[in-house]
Amino acid sequence: MIASLFIGTSGLTKNEYTKNVLTYSDFITAMNDGDIASTKQTGDTLKVELKKEITRDVDGEEVTSKKFEISYPSGIELTDDQKIDPVKANLDVEPPSNSGDIIWGMAQLLVPAILILGFFFFMMRQAQGQNNQAMSFGKSKARIAGNEKSKVVFKDIAGNQESKQDLQEVVEFLKFPKKFESVGAKIPKGVLLVGNPGTGKTMMAKAVAGEAGVPFFSISGSEFVEMFVGVGASRVRDLFAKAKKNAPCIIFIDEIDAVGRRRGSGMGGGHDEREQTLNQILVEMDGFETGTNVIVLAA
Missing domain, CATH: 3.40.50.300 (P-loop containing nucleotide triphosphate hydrolases)
Structure with a gap:
């Protein structure tokens, strides 16, 4: 029961960004061409939204989207002038903060813990009631x-x-x-x-x-x-x-x-x-x- 609740809460928010389609090099090219509408940093990944949809081949299937999630090489700071700053300077678009992801991550940890504690508390109350009933x-x-x-x-x-x-x-x-x-x-x-x-x-x-x-x-x-x-x-x-x-x-x-x-x-x-x-x-x-x-x- 608790596992199903956890799986259900984990799937409440659907990922709108298509993974493993747009490469980091494609991101640099799109940035230089002025095709990027917004970017968002989440850990070691970038969530990129283009100004227009593009079609790419993924495992033999054509995928059309303008929102992509890409991985960037480790060790590269996203505050580098060659990366995020040109986007901010050219488009005047500031990458959104990842505070929502932090809150969601904490919720995924706390909600199952609260459910488990509540379940054990309920079982202890039931057992205590049965003991009192037996003593009566x-x-x-x-x-x-x-x-x-x-x-x-x-x-x-x-x-x-x-x-x-x-x-x-x-x-x-x-x-x-x-x-x-x-x-x-x-x-x-x-x-x-x-x-x-x-x-x-x-x-x-x-x-x-x-x-x-x-x-x-x-x-x-x-x-x-x-x-x-x-x-x-x-x-x-x-x-x-x-x-x-x-x-x-x-x-x-x-x-x-x-x-x-x-x-x-x-x-x-x-x-x-x-x-x-x-x-x-x-x-x-x-x-x-x-x-x-x-x-x-x-x-």
Whole structure:
């Protein structure tokens, strides 16, 4: 791609001057006869424009032009009175400068270099994005709803008086943790909500967060497990790390049976990905670190 661009940019300007037709001796003769309209020096070549077109034979083919590019013998200065000055004196035509050729030559060097650097920069950005995407596999997909978004409270739920009465203890722990800690009471590790689909388990968990006025993290059990080994446990660690930063708070795991099966029932035995995820959940809930004021509600 870069090579084709370079070739395309190199051919933007077509050379109007015919090469290897007019000799240096012909140039001197034309200069003496007053047939030269303009001259231009480019490196070790002369670009000559005659006043009228001439026809010359080039490789068996007749070429008619009045613009020619010729090479002059090395070691001859073009400022010699026998060369350029008579043209200037007789015709009052000053050879144009070659600044345009210098700029074009620099452009031919810089444009490919810029294209190559831009291509490598683009590839590095793409690779970096893929690395970030790969690292994001271990991040938790839990949705968080702050207390300003959780408007559901117990009075919005009809019935279930016994369940609301049992969960009121959790609300009191979250609202007044110092009150219970002063008498040596410990916050519950978690609550399992059991019921048929559509009986209001998720709404009950939101009501607990709404009554306590604490952040509410919600995630489905199936979102922990991926095809890559260790992703589930990594997401559990990331979820609890976020929850501890927002403590006191509630973590609600819906459809926990996706990972909370009996140990050793997976196809891989104790090395099954779901079992590793479940073990990490249990470690986070009842590990060495205590007093985090994070309650897990599962349904």
